[in-house]
Amino acid sequence: MNTREKIIDSSLKNFLIFGYENTSLLKVAEEVGIKKASIYYHFRNKEEIFHESIRYLISTIKNTIEDSVGGKSNAKTIIHSLMNSIIEFNFHLSHMAGIEKSHFLSASRLMEYGLREFPDLKKDVDNYYDYIKNTLMDAIHSGQKNKEIKKEFNAEMLAFEIISKIEGFCLLSSSYSKFNINIVRQSMYDNLWKLIGDENSGKRGFFKYKAKSIPISTRW
Amino acid sequence: MNTREKIIDSSLKNFLIFGYENTSLLKVAEEVGIKKASIYYHFRNKEEIFHESIRYLISTIKNTIEDSVGGKSNAKTIIHSLMNSIIEFNFHLSHMAGIEKSHFLSASRLMEYGLREFPDLKKDVDNYYDYIKNTLMDAIHSGQKNKEIKKEFNAEMLAFEIISKIEGFCLLSSSYSKFNINIVRQSMYDNLWKLIGDENSGKRGFFKYKAKSIPISTRW
DNA sequence: GTCTATACTAGGATAGAC
DNA sequence: GTCTATCCTAGTATAGAC
Numbered sequence: 001m002n003t004r005e006k007i008i009d010s011s012l013k014n015f016l017i018f019g020y021e022n023t024s025l026l027k028v029a030e031e032v033g034i035k036k037a038s039i040y041y042h043f044r045n046k047e048e049i050f051h052e053s054i055r056y057l058i059s060t061i062k063n064t065i066e067d068s069v070g071g072k073s074n075a076k077t078i079i080h081s082l083m084n085s086i087i088e089f090n091f092h093l094s095h096m097a098g099i100e101k102s103h104f105l106s107a108s109r110l111m112e113y114g115l116r117e118f119p120d121l122k123k124d125v126d127n128y129y130d131y132i133k134n135t136l137m138d139a140i141h142s143g144q145k146n147k148e149i150k151k152e153f154n155a156e157m158l159a160f161e162i163i164s165k166i167e168g169f170c171l172l173s174s175s176y177s178k179f180n181i182n183i184v185r186q187s188m189y190d191n192l193w194k195l196i197g198d199e200n201s202g203k204r205g206f207f208k209y210k211a212k213s214i215p216i217s218t219r220w
Numbered sequence: 221m222n223t224r225e226k227i228i229d230s231s232l233k234n235f236l237i238f239g240y241e242n243t244s245l246l247k248v249a250e251e252v253g254i255k256k257a258s259i260y261y262h263f264r265n266k267e268e269i270f271h272e273s274i275r276y277l278i279s280t281i282k283n284t285i286e287d288s289v290g291g292k293s294n295a296k297t298i299i300h301s302l303m304n305s306i307i308e309f310n311f312h313l314s315h316m317a318g319i320e321k322s323h324f325l326s327a328s329r330l331m332e333y334g335l336r337e338f339p340d341l342k343k344d345v346d347n348y349y350d351y352i353k354n355t356l357m358d359a360i361h362s363g364q365k366n367k368e369i370k371k372e373f374n375a376e377m378l379a380f381e382i383i384s385k386i387e388g389f390c391l392l393s394s395s396y397s398k399f400n401i402n403i404v405r406q407s408m409y410d411n412l413w414k415l416i417g418d419e420n421s422g423k424r425g426f427f428k429y430k431a432k433s434i435p436i437s438t439r440w
Numbered sequence: 441g442t443c444t445a446t447a448c449t450a451g452g453a454t455a456g457a458c
Numbered sequence: 459g460t461c462t463a464t465c466c467t468a469g470t471a472t473a474g475a476c
Contacts, residue, residue, distance in 0.1 A: 171391055175345055177342060
């Protein structure tokens with residue numbers, strides 16, 4: 001990892017944990033092992049570092065999803081893997097960031113913050129959600145062809161609903177101490193298939209959530 | 221409104237729009253019409269103002285929900301009103317705060333931020349979610365007695381899922397520009413009832429979302 | 441209860457040597 | 459590419475008069 005990458009790496013960690021304003025470049029410099037002023041050789045200002053960090057975060061999640069979804073053909077498996085990998089990614093962010101559980105860190109919360117402060121990020125964030133939406137819609141369409149999923153559902157609406165569901169679960173995990181994501185996860189999947197699964201399909205059985213770690217890029 | 225209330229009022233508005241760090245007490249003082257130093261006669265420090273603001277925000281939402289749900293007996297109506305009033309509350313926050321649409325403001329996003337910065341808020345936030353969860357669970361239980369809702373569902377899991385759904389929709393509205401909450405809202409309600417509604421119930425029809433403004437406390 | 445004046449600090453950013 | 463030194467500003471907070 002070169003210095004530039006180290007700066008991004010440490011900054012993203014700090015942004016996720018402390019937020020943009022509470023992340024000091026002095027601390028980042030110390031973590032990287034250089035002096036504060038040296039950061040300005042690599043980046044114009046703090047905002048540029050933030051932009052790069054967000055882009056790096058997005059590409060990391062995308063890779064995680066791709067690794068998890070790639071090669072799978074069955075619609076249920078794809079949708080399940082996608083949901084699982086996003087939740088798992090967020091769930092493990094705190095460990096990846098090197099802090100012990102504490103607060104449930106959330107990638108989309110940081111994106112949302114960035115978006116408000118720096119509207120330029122809109123393109124990147126939209127692009128991220130487009131990717132998820134399209135992956136879901138493809139799976140839904142093929143699932144409707146295979147009779148895994150009822151035809152009555154509009155694929156785009158369903159995709160929106162699934163994304164909202166994931167985001168909501170992650171947000172609630174951060175905010176509501178009585179909400180344990182691992183307890184509701186199975187019922188979340190069950191209810192989704194109960195709703196959209198096609199009864200005419202031969203193998204209608206629900207997925208069982210397997211509590212195995214999914215592969216996450218381990219650069220942290 | 222006395223000075224203390226004015227300070228809370230203006231602070232909350234600013235916290236919602238700009239976040240904690242980007243809210244300056246100078247600006248708050250100007251909005252209130254006093255000098256910055258005078259704030260410290262009413263509050264020990266910025267943190268205390270934030271605490272009070274969050275508590276005021278929570279009580280405002282609770283009142284909004286209570287106004288909307290109160291007096292209704294039918295489970296579907298109650299659940300529908302609750303979801304609707306939370307979404308509507310968030311949806312209208314920006315107008316209430318006096319800024320023109322811009323970013324979709326979200327009450328729970330501010331709570332989540334506060335929680336991370338000031339763990340003392342945990343009690344208040346948990347209390348808020350407890351209130352929503354209990355309201356939902358009561359409705360679900362009575363709905364299961366009346367055969368409006370299938371008995372197979374665990375009320376607590378269902379409540380969690382509904383809350384997640386709402387939060388997710390609000391977050392996505394803030395972050396994903398292609399996501400229009402008013403377009404997906406009807407399908408969100410439809411899908412919920414398709415899932416949990418009891419077919420044995422006589423009047424099984426779905427709710428139609430009525431795009432009327434719900435009453436929101438108009439102190440702002 | 442509100443004001444003026446002022447202390448104090450953190451943190452982003454720049455200049456210029458090596 | 460990294461360092462030392464320095465600038466600058468914003469923003470919280472306090473002291474004490476009225």
